[in-house]
Amino acid sequence: MNRQDPQYDRNGVAALAFHVAFLVFILAPLVVVCLVAFTPDNFLSIPTQHFSLRWFSSLMSDEDFQSALRTSLWLGVTSASVSTVLAVPTAMGLARYRFPGRDAINSFLLSPLMIPPVVLGIAFLRLFTLLDMGGSFVSLVACHALLIFPYALRLIMSALVGQADEAERAARSLGAGRWTTFRRITLPAILPGVAGGWVLAFINSFDELTATIFVTSPTTITLPVRIYMNMSETVDPSVAAISTLLIGLTLAVMLVLDRIYGLNKVLVGNH
Amino acid sequence: MNATTSTPSGVGAVPDMNATAALSPEIASQRRAAWTLVMPATIYFLVLLAVPLALTFVLSLHGFDPNLGGILPTVSLQHYVDILTDSYFYEIFLRTLLLSVGVTMLCVLVGVPEAYFLFRMRDPWRSLCLVLVLGPLLISVVVRTLGWSILLGREGLVNTVLAKLGLIDHPLQMLFTMGAVTVALVHVLVPLMVLSVWTSLTRLDPAVAHAARSLGAGRATVMWRVVLPQITPGILSGSLIVFALTASAFATPALIGGRRLKVVATTAYDEFLGTLNWPLGAAIAIVLLIVNVAIISGYNRALEKRFTRRLG
Numbered sequence: 312m313n314r315q316d317p318q319y320d321r322n323g324v325a326a327l328a329f330h331v332a333f334l335v336f337i338l339a340p341l342v343v344v345c346l347v348a349f350t351p352d353n354f355l356s357i358p359t360q361h362f363s364l365r366w367f368s369s370l371m372s373d374e375d376f377q378s379a380l381r382t383s384l385w386l387g388v389t390s391a392s393v394s395t396v397l398a399v400p401t402a403m404g405l406a407r408y409r410f411p412g413r414d415a416i417n418s419f420l421l422s423p424l425m426i427p428p429v430v431l432g433i434a435f436l437r438l439f440t441l442l443d444m445g446g447s448f449v450s451l452v453a454c455h456a457l458l459i460f461p462y463a464l465r466l467i468m469s470a471l472v473g474q475a476d477e478a479e480r481a482a483r484s485l486g487a488g489r490w491t492t493f494r495r496i497t498l499p500a501i502l503p504g505v506a507g508g509w510v511l512a513f514i515n516s517f518d519e520l521t522a523t524i525f526v527t528s529p530t531t532i533t534l535p536v537r538i539y540m541n542m543s544e545t546v547d548p549s550v551a552a553i554s555t556l557l558i559g560l561t562l563a564v565m566l567v568l569d570r571i572y573g574l575n576k577v578l579v580g581n582h
Numbered sequence: 583m584n585a586t587t588s589t590p591s592g593v594g595a596v597p598d599m600n601a602t603a604a605l606s607p608e609i610a611s612q613r614r615a616a617w618t619l620v621m622p623a624t625i626y627f628l629v630l631l632a633v634p635l636a637l638t639f640v641l642s643l644h645g646f647d648p649n650l651g652g653i654l655p656t657v658s659l660q661h662y663v664d665i666l667t668d669s670y671f672y673e674i675f676l677r678t679l680l681l682s683v684g685v686t687m688l689c690v691l692v693g694v695p696e697a698y699f700l701f702r703m704r705d706p707w708r709s710l711c712l713v714l715v716l717g718p719l720l721i722s723v724v725v726r727t728l729g730w731s732i733l734l735g736r737e738g739l740v741n742t743v744l745a746k747l748g749l750i751d752h753p754l755q756m757l758f759t760m761g762a763v764t765v766a767l768v769h770v771l772v773p774l775m776v777l778s779v780w781t782s783l784t785r786l787d788p789a790v791a792h793a794a795r796s797l798g799a800g801r802a803t804v805m806w807r808v809v810l811p812q813i814t815p816g817i818l819s820g821s822l823i824v825f826a827l828t829a830s831a832f833a834t835p836a837l838i839g840g841r842r843l844k845v846v847a848t849t850a851y852d853e854f855l856g857t858l859n860w861p862l863g864a865a866i867a868i869v870l871l872i873v874n875v876a877i878i879s880g881y882n883r884a885l886e887k888r889f890t891r892r893l894g
Contacts, residue, residue, distance in 0.1 A: 344729045
């Protein structure tokens with residue numbers, strides 16, 4: 312046997328077969344949803360002979376769906392912005408300084424990743440019921456900004472850590488104030504990280520179901536909650552059409568992220 | 583930054599680095615700056631996370647009687663006693679535990695080889711496949727679960743294919759079974775296992791495997807004695823993530839498992855929004871939170887000990 316075999320770290324046939332089976336497993340449910348969305352029938356079926364856009368056009372006149380889409384988009388934009396505005400100074404404080412209590416604050420601010428979303432939903436519901444503002448859009452933004460904060464924080468932190476602070480120190484020693492240094496030196500350098508954090512926060516807000524279910528009211532139903540409710544009540548292909556739109560939207564966002572940062576970096580950084 | 587250099591002359595002739603009183607103005611001002619920066623988010627988290635969780639705990643101590651107008655002002659640990667002794671809850675917690683163990687094991691069995699095979703691919707296939715495997719993480723769990731309920735339904739694709747192949751006479755009941763919930767959850771969570779193993783594979787030095795090969799080790803030996811030990815931290819942290827997320831999963835068990843196959847998260851939901859027994863629902867949530875945090879921190883501590891001992 313040739314010990315210098317350059318092929319030894321190539322995948323064998325069995326490995327490739329496993330890989331193909333794995334991809335089929337991962338993609339099948341998503342592909343099936345997209346296919347069912349084009350059914351001409353009144354029930355969830357995979358179209359074989361005829362395709363129809365009737366379930367997409369029914370969404371045009373579906374007021375419930377449109378208000379849910381509007382709520383989700385606005386909620387995502389607002390909460391991602393609130394969360395990013397909070398996360399930038401926090402990341403600066405955590406990445407640039409060593410101080411007592413730093414580790415405790417870091418874990419406290421990342422804790423929404425560890426707490427089951429059901430528990431967070433119940434806790435939010437309790438708070439907002441006592442404050443008598445349950446179900447309002449403001450309360451939804453407040454919850455989502457907290458839930459998605461860790462995603463924004465981590466991406467901005469890694470941008471800051473990857474960025475040497477020599478330019479900042481030079482600016483400071485040349486007499487620039489803290490604010491000027493931040494605005495003219497630090498922010499431009501970490502802007503891609505901040506934008507990436509915003510997008511990741513937006514996606515997580517847009518997809519969130521479990522905690523949101525506890526805090527929504529009939530006037531502030533989000534898209535995932537709408538799909539969940541439709542699925543547990545009726546089986547109507549319009550759910551598949553909505554889901555197909557969501558898959559398409561996610562694909563679009565993924566392409567944009569890929570162009571700007573390289574999707575691998577965003578996804579691998581996100582865990 | 584030396585504490586003595588910036589101390590005004592004469593003040594504190596023997597500077598004590600540990601005492602706060604002797605902090606140089608520079609360090610003190612640095613700390614002030616750091617605290618000012620992290621303060622807004624910390625206050626936000628205190629108000630919207632610490633306070634609500636404390637309120638939930640207080641709520642879980644109250645009694646409940648639908649005939650007396652709902653939540654009673656009494657304070658007791660009765661709901662916790664109920665949860666820990668009632669066989670109804672015992673079964674739900676046991677089911678959730680078994681589900682979490684099963685999903686975690688399957689994710690290891692499927693996700694680890696997949697990460698390894700992906701890692702050995704060449705670009706552009708490598709990047710493309712990585713995106714295909716990890717991309718679904720960005721799609722809502724509800725959408726991915728809808729896919730499984732279409733595939734596994736009585737008239738669904740899996741039954742149709744099995745019937746066409748002549749393997750079954752009449753459609754199998756797959757929805758509302760533990761098997762279906764397990765498969766759907768593996769689908770939702772296995773990308774996280776791949777991601778975790780992938781991260782540790784990228785830190786792996788290929789020269790070590792090459793060296794082992796050139797010293798005469800076979801493929802299996804290299805895999806078992808060289809690669810596996812190095813990616814074990816990735817497998818373990820991936821397992822922890824998958825376990826914790828299965829234990830608190832809501833949408834997939836609710837939609838695929840249905841009303842009969844309750845897990846902890848769906849039970850808490852039903853108590854809150856179904857039977858409106860808020861104190862009991864709050865108690866279930868608190869138990870779930872404590873068990874989850876205990877498992878995560880216990881696991882992390884055990885790992886740290888193990889790996890620092892080996893390194894040290």
